[in-house]
Amino acid sequence: MSECILYKKLDSKKVRCTCCSLKCVIPNHETGECGVRKNRNGKLYLEVYGKPDAVAVDPIEKKPLYQFYPTSTAFSIGTFGCNFKCTFCQNWDLSQASKTNDIENLTNSYDLSPKDVIKICKKKKCKVIAYTYNEPTIFTEYALDCAKLAQKEGIKNVYVSNGYQSVETIELLSPYLDAINVDLKAFTSRFYQELSGVRLAPVLKNIKRWHDLGVWIEVTTLVIPGENDSEEELTNIANFIASINIDIPWHISAYYDAYKMEGKGRTPLKSLLKAYNIGKKAGLNYIYTGNVRNSETEATFCPNCNAEVISRYGYYTDVHSIKNGKCKKCGTPIKGIWSDDCQNRLVPKKITDPNEIHAILYPEGSKNQNEGQYINFFEGSTFDRERQILILYGTQTGKTEQIANQLYEVLIHSERTKKSFDFRIVDLDDYNPENLPLEKNIVLLTSTHGEGEAPDNALALFEYLESKNISQNSSLLEGLKFSIFGLGNSTYGDRYQKMSKYFDTKFELLGAERLYQRGEGDEFKNNIQISFKKWFNNLISSLCENLGVKEQNNILIEKSHFKIKYLENIIEKENEKEMEKEKEMEKEKEKEKEIEMEIENFSTSNSNKFYNSKNPFQSKLLEKNELMKNGGDRSCVQVKLNLKNSNIKYNCGDHIGILPKNSLQNITKLAKILNVNLDQKIQITPPRRFKKVMTIRECFESYCDLTGPVPNIIFQTLSKYTKDQKEQKCLLEWYHDINKYKEWNDENKYGLIHILEKFPNIQLTFETFLQFVPRIAPRYYSISSCSQYDPNSVQLTVQILANGLCSNYFNNLQMNDPISLFWKKTNFKINNKHPSILIATGTGIAPFRGMLRERLYLKENQIQEKFPETFLFFGCRTHQYDFIYEDEFEKYSKLGLITNSFYAFSRDQQNKIYVQHKLKEQKELLQKVMQNTEAQILVCGNPNMSIQIKETFSQMFGKKGLKDLIKSNRYIEESW
Structure with missing residues (x-):
C-alpha cells in the first residue's frame, strides 16, 4: 500500500x-x-x-x-x-x-x-x-x-x-x-x-x-x-x-x-x-x-x-x-x-x-499461489458459510429490484434474522455464474422478459445453466440450497413465470436442494406483495428450521432503513471552491461530449448509440396533437420527439422507453404532507435506489412513483401511522381483502399521493415514506412512426389517463421541453413477404400505423410495389370519437396496403361488440389464410383483450394448433 x-x-x-x-x-x-x-x-x-x-x-x-x-x-x-x-x-x-x-x-x-x-x-x-x-x-x-x-x-x-x-x-x-x-x-x-x-x-x-x-x-x-x-x-x-x-x-x-x-x-x-x-x-x-x-x-x-x-x-x-x-x-x-x-x-x-x-x-522457498477463483461476497463475515445467504435478482423494468431490496432491507434489520444469518444482495449483472457450485444458500428473484426470455441482467446465468448437460452435471450444485420467487403477469399465457420455473427446475436437476418452494407474484391479479409476504415468511421459517435458529415474530416493512443526511444549503467559501471544481469537471465532460460527436461524425456506420434507463438520450418535444375527435370525453395525443444527433436507427414495432417525472403540483402536495423543504439537499444511505446527493425536489420528481398503482401491503404499514380509527379500519380492510382493494383501485386508479390526501391523519416522516414508496420505472411506448420519412424524430401515440404518471407527464409538456428517452429493440415485426393478420384495440394500433407507413414509403419510392394480403381488425369504444388514424387507414386500404378492414365499436350499439366477435365472424377466412400460407398474426392491446383474442384463436385452431403458431413465431402478441 x-x-x-x-x-x-x-x-x-x-x-x-x-x-x-x-x-x-x-x-x-x-x-x-x-x-x-x-x-x-x-x-x-x-x-x-x-x-x-x-x-x-x-x-x-x-x-x-x-x-x-x-x-x-x-x-x-x-x-x-x-x-x-x-x-x-x-x-x-x-x-x-x-x-x-x-x-x-x-x-x-x-x-x-x-x-x-x-x-x-x-x-x-x-x-x-x-x-x-x-x-x-x-x-x-x-x-x-x-x-x-x-x-x-x-x-x-x-x-x-x-x-x-x-x-x-x-x-x-x-x-x-x-x-x-x-x-x-x-x-x-x-x-x-x-x-x-x-x-x-x-x-x-x-x-x-x-x-x-x-x-x-x-x-x-x-x-x-x-x-x-x-x-x-x-x-x-x-x-x-x-x-x-x-x-x-x-x-x-x-x-x-x-x-x-x-x-x-x-x-x-x-x-x-x-x-x-x-x-x-x-x-x-x-x-x-x-x-x-x-x-x-x-x-x-x-x-x-x-x-x-x-x-x-x-x-x-x-x-x-x-x-x-x-x-x-x-x-x-x-x-x-x-x-x-x-x-x-x-x-x-x-x-x-x-x-x-x-x-x-526467496532462495529458501516460494510462497503459495492464490488458489481458486471464487469471488467471496461475504468478506469479513463472522458467520460460517452455512449461514451466508446471497440474494440475487434478475430485473428488466426495476420491479424485481424493488422487491429484492425490500427483502434485503428487512432481513438485515429484523431481530428475527439479522443475528442469525449473513445476507448480501447482488445484481446478476455483477455476478459470475461460474461461482454457483461454491455457494451455500441462494435466494433468487426474477421476472420474465419479452417472449419468455431471461431479463437482460440474468442472461449470463441463463446461458451458464443452459450450457450444463444434466446427465453429465447432475451433482454440479450439490451442497447449494436455494429458493426462487418470480414476478409476472398471468395474461401472458405460456410466458407467465417462464424464467422462475426454468431456474427452479434447472437448479434442482443440477443437484441443488430447495430451501423453500418457488413463489409466484401475479401483477394481473394484483397480488405480488401478498404472495411475496407469504413466501417470504415461509422462507424464513424454513431457513430457521434448516439451520436450527429460533424463530421470532417479524413484520415485513416495519420501519425505515434509510438514513438521511441533511446537507447545509448555505455554501461556505470551502464549498465554493468545490463548486468551482465541479464546474471544471462539467466543462471537461462537455469537451468529451464534443469529442464523441466528432467521433460519430467520423464514423460511416449507422449503428445505434447505446442508450438505456441509466444513460438516456436527452430529447425534446417537437409536436403534440390531439387524436380524439371533438366531443369525446377522453384524450389521446400523438407526440413527436427529437432524435437528431442521437444516431438512433429504430425499426417499426420497436419501443421507446420514457423516464417520466412527477408534476410540480403533486410534488408540492407531497412536500406539504411530509412537511419538508423541497430545496433541502440530502444524502441517502444506502444509496442503491437513489443517487448519492440531491435535493428533496429531485428525489420526489424522478424517484418516487406518486400516481402508479399502490401495492396493497402498503396499507398495513400506513394503518400504523394514523390514530384515526375509521382510517385504520379502511386501510386494514383493503390490506386483508384483496377484492375490496382491487374493486376500489379499479374504480379510482389512485396513486400514493392520492391515498395520503384521502387519509389526512396519516403522519409520516420523510424517512418512513422513502421506505415503501414505489420507485419510478421507465414507461414503454410502441413507436407509431416510420424512420424512413424522418430519421431525426420519432412519434408515439399516448392515451392520457386520469392518474397516469407518464401520460400526464406528456400532457403537461410544452414545445421544446426536455425529455429523457431510450430505444428498445423488439421482435414485433410485420413480414412484407407473407400475409398478415393485424389485431389491435385503442392505442394498440400504434405499431401497425408505423408498419403501414413504412409500406407507404416503400411503395412511393418504388422499392416494393405490391404487398401480401393484410387483414386489419381494430376495436375502440365509438366510431365518432375514438377511431384514431381513421383517415390514414382508409388511405392505406385504397392503396392496397391493407386488403380488408374489420372494425368493432363496442359502445355504438346496445350489445357490445368487440374485436373477438369480428374474428369469429371471419373464422373461415382466417382458417384458410393461416392453413394455406405462412401468414402471421400480430396482436397488440391490453392484457384482457389479449386473453380474449388468444381464446378465440384457440377455438379456431385448437390449443395445440395455437401453441404451434406461437412456437413458430407466427403468433406474436404485445400487451401491457
Whole structure:
C-alpha cells in the first residue's frame, strides 16, 4: 500500500482520483471503480503497490508488440483490478476480483518492490518490463516507480492497456514509457457502454495522444462474432487508425468465450481475413491476425516491395530481412523500434515457471499461489458459510429490484434474522455464474422478459445453466440450497413465470436442494406483495428450521432503513471552491461530449448509440396533437420527439422507453404532507435506489412513483401511522381483502399521493415514506412512426389517463421541453413477404400505423410495389370519437396496403361488440389464410383483450394448433 500521486482532496474527506478518465469521486473508506485505489481518511492509497498477482517472463510478441524489439523477452507483471468491466474479459479472475471483494481480503501471490522487479529483469536477462494482464493504468504509481528504475538500467517499459488514462497520467508516464499496445475494442459507443461500462471517446483521444508523444503504439481489436465484426465497424476502426498514421500496426485477434460472454464461439478465420483486407483497403501498412495460426497474416511485409521481412508462427519469430531498420531488398524503412541483437534468430519463447521468480528473491522457498477463483461476497463475515445467504435478482423494468431490496432491507434489520444469518444482495449483472457450485444458500428473484426470455441482467446465468448437460452435471450444485420467487403477469399465457420455473427446475436437476418452494407474484391479479409476504415468511421459517435458529415474530416493512443526511444549503467559501471544481469537471465532460460527436461524425456506420434507463438520450418535444375527435370525453395525443444527433436507427414495432417525472403540483402536495423543504439537499444511505446527493425536489420528481398503482401491503404499514380509527379500519380492510382493494383501485386508479390526501391523519416522516414508496420505472411506448420519412424524430401515440404518471407527464409538456428517452429493440415485426393478420384495440394500433407507413414509403419510392394480403381488425369504444388514424387507414386500404378492414365499436350499439366477435365472424377466412400460407398474426392491446383474442384463436385452431403458431413465431402478441 502506498499513497497515490494522482488524486485531489475534496471536502468531507472525499477525494477525486485523476488516474483514469473515469475521474472517480471516492468517499471515505471506499474505493474507485477499479477497486484498488482506496480513500483512507481523505488520502488515496494504491492498495496493490508492490503486490502483483500475476508474474511471468513472456515473449514480447505475446503482448502483442510485433514491431518493438522483436524476439526479446518481457518480464510481465499484473495486479488485481480494472477500471473497465468487460463481459468478455479473458483475465476476469484478476481484473474483476477487487470489484466484488474488499481489496484487503484478496491474497496476492507476490511481494515485489520496484527494486525487486529490476533485480528479476536483470537476472532473467529481460530487455523489457511489460505492465499487463490487468489494466496497468490503475497501478500507475507502482508502474512509474518501476519504470524510472528500469530506464536507468537500460530496460524498456511497455503498457498493454485499454487506453483509458487521464491526461495527468499520460503526462506523468510518457517520459518513461517506450511502447504501448492499446485495445480498441470497437467503434461504437453502444459496445463500450454496454459491454465495458465506459465511453469510447477517451480511448480514441488517447491513442492519438500516445502517438503524438512519440511512444511506439500498436492497436489490438478482439473480433467478437455478432458484436463488432460488421464490415462497417471494422472499416471505421481501420480508417480511424489510418487517420492518425498508416504505420500503426493493427492486431486483429480471434475471440473465444470467456467470463460472462458465452455462446459466441470462436471467431472464424474468414472474419479475421475480412478485417485484414479491410485494413489493407484503408491503407494500413502493418496488419496482423492473432489467436490463430496463419503464417501469412502474422508476418511483417515491406510496404513498398511487399517482401516478407519478419516471419512468425505463433511466438516463433525470425527477423531475417531487416537491416538498420530497413528492408534489405529495397531499402524502405520498416517502422518500429529495432535492435541489432534481434536480427536473424528463430527463437521459440517458453514462458518461465512463475515459481522461478520466487526463487530469485526467496532462495529458501516460494510462497503459495492464490488458489481458486471464487469471488467471496461475504468478506469479513463472522458467520460460517452455512449461514451466508446471497440474494440475487434478475430485473428488466426495476420491479424485481424493488422487491429484492425490500427483502434485503428487512432481513438485515429484523431481530428475527439479522443475528442469525449473513445476507448480501447482488445484481446478476455483477455476478459470475461460474461461482454457483461454491455457494451455500441462494435466494433468487426474477421476472420474465419479452417472449419468455431471461431479463437482460440474468442472461449470463441463463446461458451458464443452459450450457450444463444434466446427465453429465447432475451433482454440479450439490451442497447449494436455494429458493426462487418470480414476478409476472398471468395474461401472458405460456410466458407467465417462464424464467422462475426454468431456474427452479434447472437448479434442482443440477443437484441443488430447495430451501423453500418457488413463489409466484401475479401483477394481473394484483397480488405480488401478498404472495411475496407469504413466501417470504415461509422462507424464513424454513431457513430457521434448516439451520436450527429460533424463530421470532417479524413484520415485513416495519420501519425505515434509510438514513438521511441533511446537507447545509448555505455554501461556505470551502464549498465554493468545490463548486468551482465541479464546474471544471462539467466543462471537461462537455469537451468529451464534443469529442464523441466528432467521433460519430467520423464514423460511416449507422449503428445505434447505446442508450438505456441509466444513460438516456436527452430529447425534446417537437409536436403534440390531439387524436380524439371533438366531443369525446377522453384524450389521446400523438407526440413527436427529437432524435437528431442521437444516431438512433429504430425499426417499426420497436419501443421507446420514457423516464417520466412527477408534476410540480403533486410534488408540492407531497412536500406539504411530509412537511419538508423541497430545496433541502440530502444524502441517502444506502444509496442503491437513489443517487448519492440531491435535493428533496429531485428525489420526489424522478424517484418516487406518486400516481402508479399502490401495492396493497402498503396499507398495513400506513394503518400504523394514523390514530384515526375509521382510517385504520379502511386501510386494514383493503390490506386483508384483496377484492375490496382491487374493486376500489379499479374504480379510482389512485396513486400514493392520492391515498395520503384521502387519509389526512396519516403522519409520516420523510424517512418512513422513502421506505415503501414505489420507485419510478421507465414507461414503454410502441413507436407509431416510420424512420424512413424522418430519421431525426420519432412519434408515439399516448392515451392520457386520469392518474397516469407518464401520460400526464406528456400532457403537461410544452414545445421544446426536455425529455429523457431510450430505444428498445423488439421482435414485433410485420413480414412484407407473407400475409398478415393485424389485431389491435385503442392505442394498440400504434405499431401497425408505423408498419403501414413504412409500406407507404416503400411503395412511393418504388422499392416494393405490391404487398401480401393484410387483414386489419381494430376495436375502440365509438366510431365518432375514438377511431384514431381513421383517415390514414382508409388511405392505406385504397392503396392496397391493407386488403380488408374489420372494425368493432363496442359502445355504438346496445350489445357490445368487440374485436373477438369480428374474428369469429371471419373464422373461415382466417382458417384458410393461416392453413394455406405462412401468414402471421400480430396482436397488440391490453392484457384482457389479449386473453380474449388468444381464446378465440384457440377455438379456431385448437390449443395445440395455437401453441404451434406461437412456437413458430407466427403468433406474436404485445400487451401491457
